[in-house]
Amino acid sequence: MVKQEFARIEVKAAFFLLIPILVYILGMSPSLVGGDGDEFLIQAFRCGIGHPGGRPVYIWIGSLFLIFTNNALYTMNLVSVVFSSFTLVILYLFMLKLGISVRAAIGSVMVYSFVPIILKFSTRSEVYSVNSFFIVLILYLFYAWSKRRDLRTFLISGFIYGLSLGIHFSNILMLIPLLFFVAMESERRYLKKISLIVLAIILGAAIPFLYICIRSRVLPAIGTEYNPENIKNFIIYMTAEKRVMILPTAPALLKRILFHNFLFVFSFAGIGIFYAFRGFIFELKRKNNFALLLFFFLCINFAFFTYYMSAAYYNKPTLSYIVIAIFMALGLNKVSTDRLNKIIVPSVVVFIITFQIMFILLFSFSVKSSIFKKDTLILGEGRQVLSIAPDNAVIFSSWHYFPPLLCIQDILKEGARVNVYEGSLNSRHYRKGDTIETVKCFDYIKNNINSGQAIFYYRPSKYVKNYLEKYYRIEEVYKKLFRITIK
Secondary structure (H helix, E strand, O other): OHHHHHHHHHHHHHHHHHHHHHHHHHHOOOOOOOHHHHHHHHHHHHOOOOOOOOOHHHHHHHHHHHHHHOOOOOHHHHHHHHHHHHHHHHHHHHHHHOOOOHHHHHHHHHHHHOOHHHHHHOOOOOOHHHHHHHHHHHHHHHHHHHHHOOHHHHHHHHHHHHHHOOOOHHHHHHHHHHHHHHHHHHHHHHHHHHHHHHHHHHHHHHHHHHHHHHHHHHOOOOOOOOOOOOHHHHHHHHOOOOHHHOOOOHHHHHHHHHHHHHHHHHHOOOHHHHHHHHHHHHHHHOOOHHHHHHHHHHHHHHHHHHHOOOHHHHHOOOHHHHHHHHHHHHHHHOOOOHHHHHHHHHHHHHHHHHHHHHHHHHHHHHOOOOOOOOOHHHHHHHHHHHHHOOOOOEEEEOHHHHHHHHHHHHOOOOOOOOEEEEOOOOOEOOOOOOOOOOEOHHHHHHHHOOOOOOEEEEOOOHHHHHHHHHHOEEEEEEOOEEEEEOO
């Protein structure tokens, strides 16, 4: 009887999990998305490495998916949908393993799935969906080890964590809390355990890091002037060209703290944060080492992405969202009576998801770049741009539209007679392993404007456009495609 009841609940859980998964599938971008997403697609096609940080493991996954999709342009979007879906499943199973009720677990997972930032990056090409899957898997394995003390699970946990550094290097923030957790759980033999886990992590990380160093010698990275072919460049490359070392001013830091707090409160409709805090306090009273581990993850992750100079990381799915979802589930699980649980948990979940959906709809109608934005215009525009340019022409492009042009050239085999270079960083970058030295974009235009070679700039930034208008004659020959000639 108990087994039948449990099976019935599991069927209901599967049904509710299918709701966000279907939303991800229906919202998936059908083609190119621009920027980093298409850079990952072209690097998966070439078996290369990404912009600073590399993300080789993510690119390997993309290369594998390309085999099954026959090099379709939506492949990396599909990767996000698939791994986001698996993240929801494994997060749900992890919550059950923590002793959370089915009702609280499924409710918290659904709330997590509809967080606007999570939803956005679950439907388009980006590294964060795969990274979230690996983070939840790592948490699951380390918790399983803490209960069973199984050496094989322990070593696999460390190895997978090492591999995850080849997905997003910010996962290095998890290292110190994980080592403390291992020490607390190991009691007397903690030095031996720490040595073993460090060895497993090094072995896992060595694979993607060595690949970055070796592959960059054959096919240099784009989007950076620091090709990681030597130790010095590798360090700069892995630290986002030293941006992680730049401290913000006090007013900027205060502004970021306030905005970051508001973002999390808004993402969980306020009440989700209340239950997350309640769940943490309850586990703290129980002296739960794993709850402390999650809290340290949250603090370090929140602090880093608040001070990090790239404000774009405010709106990226990070470890913090996963931790809040777990604590929220723990808080909902501690409702005083089962009768109240049946009323309060669904009510809280419905309220939060309704709030999130209202925000998503408002966001979609109020700005051009909606969460479910269909980027088919990028493909159409890119094809037209490449067809307009004459043979041997040079097209500089802003970063967002540079990778799509490469995808059209390399994957679709169109417009190969045109030379495309990334110009928004004011530098000319490597193409397909060429040994051309990096040349400044503006310097290239200055030196070649009289050569008779057709030079274009596609979708220049305001700064670039003002500079070009000051020294040259620019003519718009197509949507935001400007031909540069002598005044």
